[in-house]
Amino acid sequence: MNEIVSPEERPEAVRAFRERIESAAEKLNQLDKAVVVTHHDCDGLTSGSIITNALQRKQIPVHTITLKQLYSEDVTRLKNLQSSIIFTDFGSSYIEQLKKELTQPFFVIDHHQKGNGEHEGHINPMEFGLDGGTEISSAGIAYNVGVALSKKNRDFAAVGVVGAVGDMQDSRTNGLIGLNAEMVREGVENGVLNVKTDLRLYGRISRPLVQYLTFSTSPILPDLTANKDNCAKFIQELGIEMQDKNGNWRSYEDLLPEEKKILTTGLIMHLHEYNTPEWKLNELIGEVYTLMHEETKSPLRDAKEYSTVINACGRNGQSTIGFRVCLGDRDEYYSRALALLQEHRRNLAEGIHLMQEEGLETFNHFYFFDAQTRIKDSIVGIVAGMLYGGGNVKTDKPIVAFARHEDGSIKVSARATSELVRDGINLGLALKETCVVLGKKAAGGGHRIAAGCRLELGQEKEFLEAFDQKLGEQIGKTTIQPVIRTRVTL
Ligand SMILES: [Mn+2]
Structure with a gap:
């Protein structure tokens, strides 16, 4: 895994990234109207709101669409919009398709693993050698775009930090680093934020x-x-x-x-x-x-x-x-x-209860749970992650959970621990590679520690076996082992 390097140590990377932000902001400033298409999680909604707000402050009419995930079909659907489009918190993996299909100008603010294709309006720290998992998320990028549009937008640092924290960018270091830390500093300077070292348990303000x-x-x-x-x-x-x-x-x-x-x-x-x-x-x-x-x-x-x-x-x-x-x-x-x-x-409490009641299946390199329709696709990943927290599951392997999307297809969520990542596990990469093995009907990606994708019904077995193999390769176990599925009770 990459060592954490502060942006001060890589001034060229930060400068190039900022130049990309400046040039995108200049173009955004010229728009007569825009549609913001944003991911529905915290980092997505905060970054989407920052861009929406920044454009509104410029008197540019803007409409916002939120999506659970961006699929290839969505790109095709969006091309009929008569507006420029700004994608927030997804889009990096569709640069080629967007360039091919969209006739209007478009921008992509994203921090997930690099995609293929060059595009001027693509603002992703990973393209510049910065870490999109710890140094800056979509909210931080949106904040910097906002400030490039107007210095008055520095108050967005407050919502920006919410996005970064929501994306767990502070979890490995117990505090924000890199460009996130710079955003915090600016927020403090502008009176919208306060930062201190304290107990970090959840709920310090609103919970008894x-x-x-x-x-x-x-x-x-x-x-x-x-x-x-x-x-x-x-x-x-x-x-x-x-x-x-x-x-x-x-x-x-x-x-x-x-x-x-x-x-x-x-x-x-x-x-x-x-x-x-x-x-x-x-x-x-x-x-x-x-x-x-x-x-x-x-x-x-x-x-x-x-x-x-x-x-x-x-x-x-x-x-x-x-x-x-x-x-x-x-x-x-x-x-x-x-x-x-x-x-x-x-819902979380019920999901955890269900997994604890039924136990998990063991594969060579991960634990597995199939929730089917019993846990919502939107929270199955969090529930899997919380199982580690509960101390019920050993932290020696990642957890993979299935749930159903509304359309009947399968939502795959994978979660690891920071120790596993340290040992070489990269779930985002493993999922992406597994999806390649399965053909293009399944698209996936994400971070080292948390990732997800969608499968068509019937692809489960092939997926589980291929994913097991990919994870094995990441930790240096390249010999193909037969998959033995045993149930562990929690
Ligand atoms: Mn994000």
Whole structure:
């Protein structure tokens, strides 16, 4: 895996990337109207909203379309639009097709693995030797395009950081690095962001203390995660009041500085007692980002919580709601987004329960679960990832899960851990190569640690075997082993 190199060490790469951004911004500035076509996840909706907002501020009429995924057929459909098109958070793998089929100008803002074909309006850090997995995601690219359009757009850094965090760009380093860090710096300078090193558990602003500990998955807190009573006892024993004098539940951010210190030390001691490895302990502390213009008690005030709200919308087929929230709605769409967040949490809990009940199948180089229609295609990847968090599944192999798309085709989601990536696993590449083996009916790709693709019904067996082979090759096991499917109970 590439070592993390800061952009300061590669000034030419950053300069070339910025030049591409500047020239694209110049062209965007000339448009008389535009359509933004964006991916429906957090990084997609935030980047799409930044571009939409930036164009609107230039008085350029803009219409936005959100898609679960960009398929070849979509490209063909889009060519009938009478507008220039800006793709956000996907498109890099379709550059050749877009060039062939579209007659109107188009732009692609994407950070996934490189595609084939050269195009002036293609803005992807990977093309310039920057890491699209850690240094900058679509939201960060959109932010930089926005700023290139007008310096007044620096306030977009807040939503930009939500996209980066939503894309887990900070997960390996416990904080944003590279061009993401530069965006944070500009956001702080412009008063829209605050950054500090603190406990990084999810929900520091909007969750009551007990829930804050109970739902912690990164890291898992032994004997505390998923055990509400133990969490309450733990907090009490530290001498921290769970309610304020008016009887309201206190969140982590409501604690006094001394109390925060007591809780943090208490958690570190607790993890030590359970022989938690050092790298897991490190997950506990890191950078947290506060959006200064959001209400003090709102989940939108914390970048990670904000990203969960947006993901909940997209994954429930309600990406417009998330998109409106990113654009600034704090009224009707915002309350609908909060309701979806609740539903999303319920669906996740049910999905995890199902996988734990049924167990996984073991292949040579991955664990496998076929959810069919029982887990939504949009959350099956998260559920698979959370299984690692729950400590139920050994972290020695990636997890692959199947679910069904609405049209009956199969959604493949693969998840790995950072250790597996360190050992040479690259899920995005393995999926892409497997899709080549299967012929062009299946398109796939993604990141080293998380990737997905679509299969036609009937391709399952061929896929599983070919994927097993590709993963084996990545870790140096090139001899073809017969696939032995055994079930592991969790
Ligand atoms: Mn993304």
